[in-house]
Amino acid sequence: xxxxxxxxxxxxxxxxxxxxxxxxxxxYALGDPVAALFGDxxxxxxxxxxxxxxxGLDKPLWQQYLHYMGNxxxxxxxxxFNGQKVTELMASAFPVxxxxxxxxxxxxxxxxxxxxxxxxxxxxxxxxxxxxxLTLIVISVPTFVSGYLLQLLxxxxxxxxxxxxxxxxxxxxxxxxxxxxxxxxxxxxTRLTRTSIGENARADYVRTAVAKGLPRRRxxxxxxxxxxxxxxxxxxxxxxxxxxxxxxxxxxxxNIHGVxxxxxxxxxxxxxxxxxxxxxxxxxxxxxxxxxVDLLYAVLxxxxxxx
Amino acid sequence: xPEAYDPNQVAKDAIAPTGAGGAMxxxxxxxxxxxxxxxxPGGTGPQExxxxxxxxxxxxxxxxxxxxxxxxxxxxxxxxxxxxxxIASGDPxxxxxxQANKGSGPGHPFGTDQQGCDVYTRTxxxxxxxxxxxxxxxxxxxxxxxxxxGLAGFFGGWWDGLLSRLADVFFAIPVVLGGLVFLSVxxxxxxxxxxxFMVLLGWPQISRIARGSVITAKQNDYVQAARALxxxxxxxxxxxxxxxxxxxxxxxxxxxxGTYIALEATLxxxxxxxxxxxxxxxxxxxxxxxxxxxYPSQLLWxxxxxxxxxxxxxxxxxxxxxxxxxxLR
Numbered sequence: 001x002x003x004x005x006x007x008x009x010x011x012x013x014x015x016x017x018x019x020x021x022x023x024x025x026x027x028y029a030l031g032d033p034v035a036a037l038f039g040d041x042x043x044x045x046x047x048x049x050x051x052x053x054x055x056g057l058d059k060p061l062w063q064q065y066l067h068y069m070g071n072x073x074x075x076x077x078x079x080x081f082n083g084q085k086v087t088e089l090m091a092s093a094f095p096v097x098x099x100x101x102x103x104x105x106x107x108x109x110x111x112x113x114x115x116x117x118x119x120x121x122x123x124x125x126x127x128x129x130x131x132x133x134l135t136l137i138v139i140s141v142p143t144f145v146s147g148y149l150l151q152l153l154x155x156x157x158x159x160x161x162x163x164x165x166x167x168x169x170x171x172x173x174x175x176x177x178x179x180x181x182x183x184x185x186x187x188x189x190t191r192l193t194r195t196s197i198g199e200n201a202r203a204d205y206v207r208t209a210v211a212k213g214l215p216r217r218r219x220x221x222x223x224x225x226x227x228x229x230x231x232x233x234x235x236x237x238x239x240x241x242x243x244x245x246x247x248x249x250x251x252x253x254x255n256i257h258g259v260x261x262x263x264x265x266x267x268x269x270x271x272x273x274x275x276x277x278x279x280x281x282x283x284x285x286x287x288x289x290x291x292x293v294d295l296l297y298a299v300l301x302x303x304x305x306x307x
Numbered sequence: 308x309p310e311a312y313d314p315n316q317v318a319k320d321a322i323a324p325t326g327a328g329g330a331m332x333x334x335x336x337x338x339x340x341x342x343x344x345x346x347x348p349g350g351t352g353p354q355e356x357x358x359x360x361x362x363x364x365x366x367x368x369x370x371x372x373x374x375x376x377x378x379x380x381x382x383x384x385x386x387x388x389x390x391x392x393x394i395a396s397g398d399p400x401x402x403x404x405x406q407a408n409k410g411s412g413p414g415h416p417f418g419t420d421q422q423g424c425d426v427y428t429r430t431x432x433x434x435x436x437x438x439x440x441x442x443x444x445x446x447x448x449x450x451x452x453x454x455x456x457g458l459a460g461f462f463g464g465w466w467d468g469l470l471s472r473l474a475d476v477f478f479a480i481p482v483v484l485g486g487l488v489f490l491s492v493x494x495x496x497x498x499x500x501x502x503x504f505m506v507l508l509g510w511p512q513i514s515r516i517a518r519g520s521v522i523t524a525k526q527n528d529y530v531q532a533a534r535a536l537x538x539x540x541x542x543x544x545x546x547x548x549x550x551x552x553x554x555x556x557x558x559x560x561x562x563x564x565g566t567y568i569a570l571e572a573t574l575x576x577x578x579x580x581x582x583x584x585x586x587x588x589x590x591x592x593x594x595x596x597x598x599x600x601x602y603p604s605q606l607l608w609x610x611x612x613x614x615x616x617x618x619x620x621x622x623x624x625x626x627x628x629x630x631x632x633x634x635l636r
Contacts (some may be wrong), residue, residue: 011472018476026488136625140618142569144576145610148596152603245481249573253596264577267487275488283479 001298008294012287017069023279024065027272072280078273086277089262094281097258099171100250101243103178104185108236112186116193116232117225123198132194135187143246147180147253164255177254181247185239192235196228203227229300237293241286360554364630374626380619387431388438395431399424399586420591420605421598430608433588436581437616440498440505441568447506448567449560452513457552459514460521461544471518474511482508483573490579501580505567516559520552527551554631562624565617572613588613 059067071078077086119131138146154176155163165173200206201224209219248260259278266274368374387394402424418426459470485508493500524530530547538547574580575589583590588609595606 014472015475015479018473019479022476023480023485023488026485026492136621137614137618140565140569140621141610141614142572142617144573144596145592145606145614148592148599148606149610152599156600241479241481245484248483248487249577252577263484264487267491279481279484279488282481282484286479286481 005291005295008291012291016283016287019283020069020276020280021065023283024068024276025061027275027279028061028064068276072277077277086273089274090277090281093257093259093262093278096256097244097247097251097260100174100178100181100247100256100258101240103171103174104182104243105236105240107178107182108186108189108239111182112189113193113225113229113232115190117197117220119190120194120197120228121201121220123194123201128194131190135190138183138187141183143180143184144249144253146183147177147250150176150180151253174256177250177256180253181243181250185235185243188235189232192232193228196231197224200224200228226300230297233296233300234293237289237296238286240289241282244285245282360631364627367630368626371626371629373622374630377619377622377626380615381623384434384438384616384619388435391432391435395428397425397428399429399432400584401425418602418604421594426591426605426608429586429591430588430612432586433591433609433612434616436498436585436587437568437571437613440501440571440581441564441620443498443502444505444509444567444571445560445564447502448509448513448563449556451506452510453517453553453556455510456514456517456519457521457544457549460518460552461525461540461548463522467518470514474514477508478511480508482570483577486570486574487577487579490574494582496582496585498581498585501571501574505570509563509567512563513556513559516555517552520555521548524548524552558624558628558631561627562621565620565624568620569613569617 068078075087077090079085115131119128122128141149151163154160161176162173165177205227206219206224209223210216214223244259247256247258248264250256251258251260252264259282263275263278265271266278402419402422420426420429455470455474459467486504489504489507490500493503525543525548527547530543533543533547571580572587572589572592575582575587576593578593580589581587591609592606592613595602595609599606
């Protein structure tokens with residue numbers, strides 16, 4: 001187990017370097033960060049050159065990258081152009097997005113798996129068919145459409161929730177945005193669980209469990225569900241990273257000041273340190289989430305051993 | 308009893324007739340011959356000739372209502388993408404500010420938007436960009452992905468390791484974020500930056516599938532036989548492995564087409580995808596979202612059209628998967 005984790009961590013290094021370097025190159029191509037610093041005014045050439053030297057922007061790209069990564073590992077993500085530390089921006093933005101992602105994942109797991117189990121056990125019945133059609137429709141409606149529709153319906157017409165989220169983003173205001181963020185993945189989780197349950201429901205061990213007189217509830221939760229969850233767990237693990245990155249749309253609709261909001265503004269204003277710093281963290285989250293998923297396999301299925 | 312056991316005959320039966328699928332297809336085709344449905348196989352040749360995976364899949368697709376509905380929808384959408392003037396006579400960019408934010412009325416069945424443009428015309432013309440981006444991106448992703456994945460799976464070794472790590476790198480970048488960064492750099496009036504970006508970040512999805520199915524296919528006996536007979540790498544890859552590994556790629560690519568259309572709209576909505584004067588549902592939804600409190604219908608029409616288009620392609624992908632995946636039969 002320990003050796004497996006170490007090997008996986010080592011494998012993550014080239015992927016991490018590759019992904020961050022790619023983003024670094026793209027952001028670098030965003031344009032001259034020094035010009036962005038001066039806004040609409042044209043900078044004085046001498047001052048611009050001095051700032052460039054101070055920030056190390058006169059060096060070749062790969063040297064800048066190494067310098068930047070070196071700083072990151074010392075916990076220094078640089079300073080945004082308005083003088084705020086990027087780490088301060090992160091400290092305000094990441095908790096909000098993490099709360100939002102948490103709400104979305106919880107909804108996804110509870111509702112998605114429950115619907116999937118019901119659907120998979122009633123395969124071919126009207127309930128199953130209608131759930132299947134419903135998931136197709138949900139997958140087809142992009143997040144920014146469902147976001148506005150639900151905001152219009154529950155926030156403006158019915159007035160059940162506040163249409164936008166206040167700046168400290170309390171958990172109860174994040175329920176509607178969480179549902180919006182979760183919707184598409186929720187449909188995928190339902191379909192995956194349904195297929196997996198449907199395949200396993202005919203397995204020998206389920207028949208044995210029923211035959212030895214276990215109550216239905218116990219057969220489903222202890223035997224069937226545990227064996228059917230592996231593909232679902234894989235999906236949810238990969239989804240954590242996607243949700244945090246994809247929260248950009250949801251955060252924009254509900255005016256949530258999270259990672260997506262900061263990144264969007266960072267990109268629009270050519271604020272290089274903010275963008276690279278945030279994306280680096282998101283890539284890390286994605287890689288670590290995937291590693292955790294692989295380790296979870298062993299918990300779900302004791303036959304899987306890591307050497 | 309020489310005639311009872313003839314290894315040559317057995318081998319011929321097992322390999323020759325299908326070309327794809329092997330024993331399973333043989334069993335299926337025998338079942339079909341037994342049924343002897345009179346109007347069944349329309350002009351597929353003599354019954355002794357066993358059907359391939361593709362003929363079987365087509366037989367199943369033709370009877371699937373989901374496939375019929377979605378392909379009719381897609382034919383319609385492609386038609387209006389090519390000739391939008393078939394059902395919309397006006398110019399989508401001919402707008403009169405004096406007519407802004409009107410409800411539906413004569414000349415404007417869906418009303419007008421903030422700029423006074425006709426919502427109906429713009430909704431119809433929006434199909435073009437979405438369909439074009441979806442199809443081009445899917446083609447690009449499928450070609451690049453199956454090339455990379457196929458080569459990695461077939462040759463293995465360090466080449467496989469390198470390509471797989473490369474796929475991991477692109478896979479680790481969040482799509483919408485990457486799109487925001489990449490597309491705010493490359494600004495153009497055409498659809499190509501959007502398509503290029505989708506291919507750049509989308510190919511690992513296909514390459515993983517292609518790699519897996521090539522590895523499965525190359526272990527089959529007929530490939531080993533071809534190798535033993537001295538077939539070249541390219542012949543084995545093109546004649547034996549590729550035809551038997553392509554089905555999963557087609558399934559994933561068809562489903563991905565719908566998601567690329569949704570992604571294009573999302574990027575256009577965020578202001579980095581397609582740009583005016585290109586008519587895109589994403590742009591229109593973004594504009595309409597500013598007045599959603601007072602004029603929700605401006606948002607509902609393009610949003611509905613977008614959702615139906617995505618739905619049509621995802622339904623098609625679903626039907627194709629059911630037909631091509633023998634496990635679900």
